[in-house]
Amino acid sequence: MAIEKIELELINDNPYQSRQTYHKQDIDELAASIKIHGLLQVPLARRKDGNVELAVGHLRKRAFLKLAKEGPGAWPKMPLDIRDFTDQEMSLCALEENLKRWDITPMEMARAVDSYLTNFTNETEADIATQLHTTQGNISNMRRVLRLPQQVLEKIDQGRINFSMGRELLVFQELTDEK
Known part of the structure; x- marks a missing residue:
């Protein structure tokens, strides 16, 4: 387990993520919470081809992207818990995370x-x-x-x-x- 701050443009979505829709209101609310309280749950990710792939935390990534648009250097990096995940583990992470969501x-x-x-x-x-x-x-x-x-x-x-x-x-x- 190694938490690192990663530049937003280097963070890719999990290729096994089935969720395709992220509601603007959810992104806005999470961004506001992160701005006030910070990131309470650090997303899991893995290194892949010089970038990073999220295992979970896609809505949090979108909230960080929204915050980054607020100004130059406002939120350029996102903390991620970098782990060694296989493709199968990445797929299972996405499945388990989505199963917990009410809106999938x-x-x-x-x-x-x-x-x-x-x-x-x-x-x-x-x-x-x-x-x-x-x-x-x-x-x-x-x-x-x-x-x-x-x-x-x-x-x-x-x-x-x-x-x-x-x-x-x-x-x-x-x-x-x-x-």
Whole structure:
């Protein structure tokens, strides 16, 4: 464990981060808190190709970027806990961190779990279920939804169809596939 202050332009997002949306209000509130109280939780990261990749702490990075825009030299560096993470550990960090978030969508989580199991074939659905404190059935159902037609997946992403309805639609799709 080595905490270092790293220049913001050298900090890259975790390539396994499934979360794509960061709300401006969340960034603004966190930036205000950091400005008053400092950074209370130092994000984890690893060195990669001359830069640094966040394992967790993507919202904190965006808050630091906002603070850096306040003036020259205002917040040029961010403290990071630099560790030796494998790709698989980076992916698992992102999954575990996102599972704790209330605002991650079920589709983002399903894609993250599917990506993890596709990239790290030494892991099974049961393995990842244990690591994420859920059941193999939940993991399997998450991944099954991704087999729906693209236009249905888009409706789920848009919130026009909820994730549970998507799972129900799978039953009909599987019935028509059997014919």
